[in-house]
Amino acid sequence: SHSYIFLAIISLILSKKHELQILKQKEELELIINGSRSGTWSLDVLSGQMILNEQWYNMLGYKETDFNPHIDDIFKLIHEDDIEHVKQSLENNLSGKTSNINIEHRFYHKTGRIIWVYILGKILQRDKDGTPQRAFGIQIDITEQKLAIKRISEAEKESNSIIRNFLDILFVVNNKNRIVRVNKATCQTLGYEENDILMRPVSFIFKENESLINKKFEEGCHTALRNVELNCLHKNGKIIPMSFNISPLWND
Numbered sequence: 001s002h003s004y005i006f007l008a009i010i011s012l013i014l015s016k017k018h019e020l021q022i023l024k025q026k027e028e029l030e031l032i033i034n035g036s037r038s039g040t041w042s043l044d045v046l047s048g049q050m051i052l053n054e055q056w057y058n059m060l061g062y063k064e065t066d067f068n069p070h071i072d073d074i075f076k077l078i079h080e081d082d083i084e085h086v087k088q089s090l091e092n093n094l095s096g097k098t099s100n101i102n103i104e105h106r107f108y109h110k111t112g113r114i115i116w117v118y119i120l121g122k123i124l125q126r127d128k129d130g131t132p133q134r135a136f137g138i139q140i141d142i143t144e145q146k147l148a149i150k151r152i153s154e155a156e157k158e159s160n161s162i163i164r165n166f167l168d169i170l171f172v173v174n175n176k177n178r179i180v181r182v183n184k185a186t187c188q189t190l191g192y193e194e195n196d197i198l199m200r201p202v203s204f205i206f207k208e209n210e211s212l213i214n215k216k217f218e219e220g221c222h223t224a225l226r227n228v229e230l231n232c233l234h235k236n237g238k239i240i241p242m243s244f245n246i247s248p249l250w251n252d
Contacts, residue, residue, distance in 0.1 A: 039139035052106045059141050061110030079106035094132050101137055118147040172249060173202045177214050191235035207231035207239055220246030
């Protein structure tokens with residue numbers, strides 16, 4: 001009987017040790033999540049009930065007492081254009097088609113504004129038949145990143161419009177001396193379509209040899225050059241003398 005008591009005590013000690021390890025890992029995880037201001041969610045798959053942390057509610061402008069955290073109520077807060085994508089991503093994970101839930105979508109904030117979030121989650125618990133029982137995940141506000149991308153895209157469209165409609169010859173060359181943007185005036189003056197010029201070496205449109213042209217544009221990458229006399233080549237072979245300004249265009 002003493003041996004059984006001894007084994008029981010050892011088992012209890014190991015169990016307690018394992019419990020403390022899990023608790024320590026949980027505390028470390030909570031510190032990381034709180035430090036990153038991430039929202040967390042836990043889903044009881046069978047009932048649809050969810051447990052949401054304080055950051056999750058704050059992210060959408062709510063308090064814990066504002067609504068019942070059931071998955072159907074959460075779906076009502078998702079932008080109508082994203083809801084089917086979100087449901088499908090969740091279904092794919094629950095059915096085992098994907099190992100993680102990994103999506104970006106829009107929520108309606110309590111104030112009515114739209115916020116973008118990134119969701120990462122997975123099934124943490126299944127029963128003996130493999131049926132999912134509990135899923136867990138984090139939610140990060142990526143609204144600022146989305147707005148920054150939108151601003152960059154709009155600025156690029158605006159600069160492209162300016163370049164295309166500039167009345168003088170204007171083109172942009174990358175650090176490999178290839179033409180990456182060109183305006184209408186350049187195409188009309190030289191007799192080319194835009195696609196005929198894009199990604200061509202810049203020397204393609206000049207009479208002067210390639211090494212001289214590359215040297216001029218490499219110099220222009222560091223210091224603006226004014227009134228550089230060069231000869232352009234029309235598509236039909238005609239030589240067109242021109243004066244160019246070459247300036248660096250920094251892409252941040």
